[in-house]
Amino acid sequence: MHPADLKNPLRTVTFDQGRLTIEDVVDIATASAQVALSDAPAFRAAITRGADFLGRLLREDGTIYGVTTGYGDSCTVNVPMELVPDLPHHLYTYHGCGLGELFSPAQTRAIMAVRLASLSKGYSGVSVGLLEQIARLLQADLLPLIPSEGSVGASGDLTPLSYLAAVLCGEREVWRDGVKVPAAQALADAGITPLRLRPKEGLAIMNGTAAMTALACLAYDRAEYLMRIATRITALSSFALDGNAHHFDATLFSVKPHAGQQQVAAWLRTDLPAHDAPRNEKRLQDRYSIRCAPHVIGVLADALPWMRQSIENELNSANDNPIIDAENERVLHGGHFYGGHIAFAMDSMKNAVANVADLLDRQMALLVDSRYNHGLPANLSGVEGPRASINHGLKALQISASAWTAEALKLTMPASVFSRSTECHNQDKVSMGTIAARDCLRVLQLTEQVVAALLISVRQGVWLRCKVDPAAQPQQQLQAMMDALAADIAVVQEDRMLEPDLRLLLDRIRVKHWQLYE
Structure with a gap:
């Protein structure tokens, strides 16, 4: 059910660096609350500061895990600078191997909300544009089709969250009004431009505990x-x-x-x-x-x-x-x-x-x-x-x-x-x-x-x-x-x-x- 279809006015859960509750996630999952990304200048500046620091570090140092290296045990593999923009897209592509039943629409909304909450803390080096893209999908109720099986829970929910990353970029499929639709078509119909992920953004989306935490809520x-x-x-x-x-x-x-x-x-x-x-x-x-x-x-x-x-x-x-x-200009592994x-x-x-x-x-x-x-x-x-x-x-x-x-x-x-x-x-x-x-x-x-x-x-x-x-x-x-x-x-x-x-x-x-x- 699309939140806009509900007759009663919905409360709004605003995503910033503040604390959310289980009830916030449940209300979003059940379409009893709508989502907004904070417009507060201080919040948006904090998010931008992390992305800018990462970009500057990439230009100056040239070696950042998951940005100019492979992932996991492939961290010793250096990626040529001309291929760095392709790396995040390869990350979600090769993790597209989930199986089992699909998460329900309510579970998927919860997963998206939990990932947005984590990225909104400002310690992931992502752009405001990425946060806005997740919020847009929730607002339009375009929900990635996410298989429920394939995560071992560290490095987080990599395989399930790869389906969110892919949809943000216009790939794979979404639920729209209960019908499976190609993501590219659904985003185009909603007037949403697919993302081209910045360095580390694929890793930031996928490398976390959003699926398990959403289900726990x-x-x-x-x-x-x-x-x-x-x-x-x-x-x-x-x-x-x-x-x-x-x-x-x-x-x-x-x-x-x-x-x-x-x-x-x-x-x-x-x-x-x-x-x-x-x-x-x-x-x-x-x-x-x-x-x-x-x-x-x-x-x-x-x-x-x-x-x-x-x-x-x-x-x-x-x-x-x-x-x-970003405040102390450090990358903490x-x-x-x-x-x-x-x-x-x-x-x-x-x-x-x-x-x-x-x-x-x-x-x-x-x-x-x-x-x-x-x-x-x-x-x-x-x-x-x-x-x-x-x-x-x-x-x-x-x-x-x-x-x-x-x-x-x-x-x-x-x-x-x-x-x-x-x-x-x-x-x-x-x-x-x-x-x-x-x-x-x-x-x-x-x-x-x-x-x-x-x-x-x-x-x-x-x-x-x-x-x-x-x-x-x-x-x-x-x-x-x-x-x-x-x-x-x-x-x-x-x-x-x-x-x-x-x-x-x-x-x-x-x-x-x-x-x-x-």
Whole structure:
């Protein structure tokens, strides 16, 4: 969707040397914000100063890595001055070897925004014209077709970002209004002149962590909402199972001071107000998937703040090589393209998220099993009388939820430990950050599918609990959630195909349809 097609006015994310947030990237990715490059004279002067210094150094010294030399282990190969202008274009050309599914339009917008943010720091030796070209593409919603596979995460996301570099120069293909179009045609139609990259600009575009960081921003946004909806589902599961709200007592949680875990318990207390003392007829302790839910969801809740810090620090970094220190007139050779912080955050996030999937899958197993659901029908079937024998309720849905959970758990193997020595042992220790981020997004997708299954289950379970025990009534917040679910999905009485319900609920999850725990 082109931002201009939206009826509501969009906020503007301005790119300069200031700090951006995960939310800025997510809003650009979802076309909820438009992009502007700062017109501030000081900002544009800082960018120009780096490009000018690099140009002067090239004229005076004649030897600059990636400008007058080959790349990586080819840094000992000197490039004749007459061929220097061709070198950046060769860099993106030979890196055009990506495979796998294409990044989605939202992911591609995020990648472009993250790369623009890094180059805007003023330490990459690029021209203002290059920054303007990326901004123009975002403003026109012309999105490079970027294959998702082929990056080892150092020297950054070279292969994925080569597709951005090529499109800036009018090569390869773009998405335009959901249709694949040759970049040259799309740029011409939009009145955009293809770039001829200046020395180091190809390296500056490609040698960085933009793809993995962009995916990490999108993953964080989904994980934060998943943490909230898993808490609400736990409250509904506890109610449906006639659970004990005293498991979430404030004093109980005060003695184990993990702030995120305490927050989850506090949210559960708002959903499940406890009496002064446990009802005598209730069992003393619920099973772990209910009683220990704050301890499972709380791990994700407590991890999110440091994950945000790592992701936003990477987002707001200059992360190519070499770094151009124009103020002190130095070229600094380093390894800022290494995506270790993103790799670790994504490996950690997928682990915490998959544990939430497993928790919810265990809750569903209790809900559908008449041995453990405290008086509810087997498989939460809503049919009574003779037809009950041919109806199977949520039996198959529980099987599917377990399949999605198993796949999510399988993907928790950390990608960051699988470093490979590449590029003639120049890149002999690499981050695998982009693989970790892609894995994390897949785990999030699978966990959201488990969430959708649980939403059907708790909607059914609460409805049945109220039938079995008319005195049991959800308090206001849970009833509001039940009403919202009822607007989308009917209770399951006669067996029916549940895929349409699941897909609708997934759409709701991905747009954060339900406001949870303000």
